[in-house]
Structures are given as structure tokens and as C-alpha cells.
Amino acid sequence: MNRITLAPTTLPDTPPLEFIQAAVSAGYDGLGFRLHKSPAYPNWVDWLGDAALKREVKRVLADSGQEMVESLSYYLLPEMDWDEYRPSLAYAADLGATYALVIGRDPDWSHQRDAFGQFCGVAAEYGLIAAIEAPVGTLSPIAKAFQVIEETGRKNGVVCIDPGALMRAGDTPAQLAGRDPALLPYTQINDIKRDGGGRIRPGDGDADVDGLLAALPADIPLSLEWPAPKESTHSAEEWAKTAIEGTRRFLNDYYTHHAAARQG
Secondary structure (H helix, E strand, C coil), rough: CCCCCEECCCCCCCHHHHHHHHHHHHHEEEEEEEEECCCCCCCCCCCCCCHHHHHHHHHHHHHHCCEEEEEEEEECCCCCCCHHHHHHHHHHHHCCEEEEEEECCCCCCHHHHHHHHHHHHHHHHHHCCCEEEEEECCCCCCCCCCCHHHHHCCCCCCEEECCCHHCCCCCCHHHHCCCHHHCCCCEEEEEEEEEEECCCCCCCCCCCCCCCHHHCCCCEEECCCCCCCCCCCCCCHHHHHHHHHHHHHHHHHHHHHHHHHHHH
């Protein structure tokens, strides 16, 4: 069974210590932090200037047994400030992160390709892997995410698929056939309806999450992106539990169906 980790997008406004507690209480297998600003989350509070809080987060995270999986999000832009990225990458590595999630936002392909190569180089200084969230932004459709890795020749570049974005881009899981499994070490899990709206429980939308899991390497970790509805009154711990329980029900159904299909 896949390990499920808590993505920061599931609890976007939750302070870091409360976020860790929610992951522990709900029974996640790991988590990610948003350690860098994103235009999609203007209310994000940058807490990396608080040295005491950073020390406490590191201590509590280590005591929790939660794996620090990923740091969000790093944008490939027409103008790049590498020194601005370094503090969050360094802290992510200090927490034990594996991946730094990258999003394309540069319409100039050659400039974006070179920027991705440079980002991989900076990430490697901290022992991090650059994971392209795809197909998103200017690294869409999905083939472009693999293309930029191939053209840069970087060994610490991988692809992390967003199921809802895959559907919106007009891509399908079949397009992953023949791809090197090493380039797909983990994935996001979420769902959406074709006619719009926010993220919903995996399996309740039109994003063919079943087909995506079948196309990806077996048992890879799943970074759960399923925020509470806007009208929700759940606490962070309550929603974290609701989200993982709903996702586990989906996975149980998925694996039961596939086991039955193999036997049939």
C-alpha cells in the first residue's frame, strides 16, 4: 500500500507546529512544508526569519517520527534570484527533505531550460532533488517536464504529477508508458471535476486517478492535496483525519478492484 504524506496545500493556513501535530494525529507517513512564497497562496506567512520557531519545528518534527518529504514551491521565472531561494532550500535540507517542488512560469523555453538546470545545481548543493510539478504552467503538457530534464541532463531532476492538472492539460496516464520509473518517484494525489471547482476526494472526480496509479511505479508515496471546502469548520487535525481516511478508502477500493481484475 502506498504511503500517504500531508501536502501543505491540504492545510494551507496552518502554522508549522500545528501542521506537524495534525499529521501525527491523523496517521500520515510524512509531510511537506511550504517554505517559499507562492502567488497561489498570498496569505502564506513566511516564518523562516524566526530562528527560535525554526529550531522548535526541527525538534518537534524529529520527535514526531514524520518524514519531511518536500519543500514547496520554487518557480522558474524570467528573472531568477538564486540567493533568494537558498535559505528555504537550506532549511528544507536541515529538516531532512528529499524534494524541492518546481513550477514552470517562463514562456522562453531555452531560458526556462537553463534555469531548471541551474536550480538543479543549487538544489544539489543541499542534497535535494528538483521535482517538477507537472503538467503545470509552462511545463505543460506532461511531455515538456520530461523534455526539460532530458535537455539539461541533470541527474537530480524528477517529475511529480498533479492528477487534476494532468486532466486539465489534456494528457492521459497512457502518456507515461515507457518512461523511466526513476523519474517518477512520488506523485501528488487529488481529484477534480471536469466542469470546474476545487480539489475533492481522490476517486470522486474525473481525473482518472485509478489510471494514473496503474501507470506509475507500484507503491510510490502519495502527497495528498485535498483542502477543506471553503465553508468547512473543521480544525486542522479534523480535516487532516478526514482527508487521509477518505483517501485510504479510495486506495482500498482501488487495490481491491485491481486484485479482483488480476484474478479474473
